[in-house]
Amino acid sequence: xxxxxxxxxxxxxxxxxxxxxxxxxxxxxxxxxxxxxxxxxxxxxxxxxxxxxxxxxxxxxxxxxxxxxxxxxxxxxxxxxxxxxxxxxxxxxxxxxxxxxxxxxxxxxxxxxxxxxxxxxxxxxxxxxxxxxxxxxxxxxxxxxxxxxxxxxxxxxxxxxxxxxxxxxxxxxxxxxxxxxxxxxxxxxxxxxxxxxxxxxxxxxxxxxxxxxxxxxxxxxxxxxxxxxxxxxxxxxxxxxxxxxxxxxxxxxxxxxxxxxxxxxxxxxxxxxxxxxxxxxxxxxxxxxxxxxxxxxxxxxxxxxxxxxxxxxxxxxxxxxxxxxxxxxxxxxxxxxxxxxxxxxxxxxxxxxxxxxxxxxxxxxxxxxxxxxxxxxxxxxxxxxxxxxxxxxxxxxxxxxxxxxxxxxxxxxxxxxxxxxxxxxxxxxxxxxxxxxx
Numbered sequence: 001x002x003x004x005x006x007x008x009x010x011x012x013x014x015x016x017x018x019x020x021x022x023x024x025x026x027x028x029x030x031x032x033x034x035x036x037x038x039x040x041x042x043x044x045x046x047x048x049x050x051x052x053x054x055x056x057x058x059x060x061x062x063x064x065x066x067x068x069x070x071x072x073x074x075x076x077x078x079x080x081x082x083x084x085x086x087x088x089x090x091x092x093x094x095x096x097x098x099x100x101x102x103x104x105x106x107x108x109x110x111x112x113x114x115x116x117x118x119x120x121x122x123x124x125x126x127x128x129x130x131x132x133x134x135x136x137x138x139x140x141x142x143x144x145x146x147x148x149x150x151x152x153x154x155x156x157x158x159x160x161x162x163x164x165x166x167x168x169x170x171x172x173x174x175x176x177x178x179x180x181x182x183x184x185x186x187x188x189x190x191x192x193x194x195x196x197x198x199x200x201x202x203x204x205x206x207x208x209x210x211x212x213x214x215x216x217x218x219x220x221x222x223x224x225x226x227x228x229x230x231x232x233x234x235x236x237x238x239x240x241x242x243x244x245x246x247x248x249x250x251x252x253x254x255x256x257x258x259x260x261x262x263x264x265x266x267x268x269x270x271x272x273x274x275x276x277x278x279x280x281x282x283x284x285x286x287x288x289x290x291x292x293x294x295x296x297x298x299x300x301x302x303x304x305x306x307x308x309x310x311x312x313x314x315x316x317x318x319x320x321x322x323x324x325x326x327x328x329x330x331x332x333x334x335x336x337x338x339x340x341x342x343x344x345x346x347x348x349x350x351x352x353x354x355x356x357x358x359x360x361x362x363x364x365x366x367x368x369x370x371x372x373x374x375x376x377x378x379x380x381x382x383x384x385x386x387x388x389x390x391x392x393x394x395x396x397x398x399x400x401x402x403x404x405x406x407x408x409x410x411x412x413x414x415x416x417x418x419x420x421x422x423x424x425x426x427x428x429x430x431x432x433x434x435x436x437x438x
Contacts, residue, residue, distance in 0.1 A: 026310070092306075189237070317354075
């Protein structure tokens with residue numbers, strides 16, 4: 001693409017705010033600005049918003065992917081001053097106030113970086129090549145296909161040792177994603193796989209390992225919740241390995257830091273994330289976890305008119321001297337707060353209000369009737385069925401679209417009754433003929 005080519009966006013007398021990334025933070029900001037006196041441009045590599053907290057249910061064949069995505073254009077139908085472009089930003093020029101994309105360049109008056117985070121392999125290229133991440137709907141679908149493929153192959157594998165490689169699964173990372181994945185897999189092993197694969201001795205042969213480098217799981221939650229989650233996983237038969245670190249994985253065997261090994265062809269990596277800042281931003285703006293250092297107004301260090309929100313933003317405030325947790329609530333609150341500063345204070349020439357994160361609590365589910373919830377004010381920690389119901393309600397209302405809410409609710413009710421969703425389909429993309437390849 002010629003760098004002089006512009007993305008086709010109508011020129012306007014209004015100030016242009018370009019938001020890169022339609023995750024929780026970017027989408028929240030766009031929604032709050034649609035009625036403001038700005039021209040808003042939302043750029044994302046996809047044409048839909050993804051509800052990341054439920055990726056694991058897609059991977060475990062509990063939900064269809066269409067239930068947790070929502071098209072941007074449907075959300076903004078009838079809005080005149082917002083423009084959506086599906087593209088990947090390859091470079092930003094802070095001096096020229098310009099973004100480069102494969103579609104051409106896009107000028108901006110204010111740039112919002114809401115690019116989120118990607119899987120962190122901590123520099124281990126072997127693990128990056130061979131393990132399975134889960135940071136998008138497509139990755140969750142690939143994981144679902146891989147798991148079901150291996151179960152099918154196990155049926156025609158006579159050797160016990162060879163079958164172990166296919167059916168044993170290692171999950172690396174004891175945060176919410178790893179814990180929820182392990183719990184969901186354990187329930188599938190207990191209630192679904194014996195019915196689907198009666199020829200296999202599921203109980204004796206299928207093992208699920210959760211490898212955590214620290215001495216607790218759910219480190220960001222209370223000690224009470226961490227202990228309950230560990231008990232729930234162990235009751236479900238998950239083999240939790242604390243104070244253990246994966247050193248290498250050759251595709252058939254996992255080697256831990258103490259020299260012990262686990263035979264498996266499938267390693268799911270949920271051990272950490274790192275920010276995805278745009279190329280072209282000042283090197284001094286990149287800080288811990290590959291995140292962008294921002295002030296209390298979300299302004300990126302060393303720049304003007306460039307802001308960062310969500311997982312890619314690193315902000316220190318008195319209550320969070322080491323930055324905020326990289327969770328959806330932080331992104332949503334940052335997007336809403338920055339939009340409020342633009343709508344009311346920037347247009348009036350008033351002094352901006354600094355951001356302050358209001359911690360509403362955290363939660364994780366470990367299967368049907370098993371969950372843990374931490375509420376900070378007043379401090380309260382609880383688990384079990386009540387926590388699971390709270391988790392269901394909170395996530396159900398957070399999903400975009402009435403249709404999606406209904407479908408997810410019906411899936412959950414059906415699954416609660418019989419544990420036997422009919423979504424265990426191996427769906428591969430059709431190969432495009434060579435003559436149709438662009």
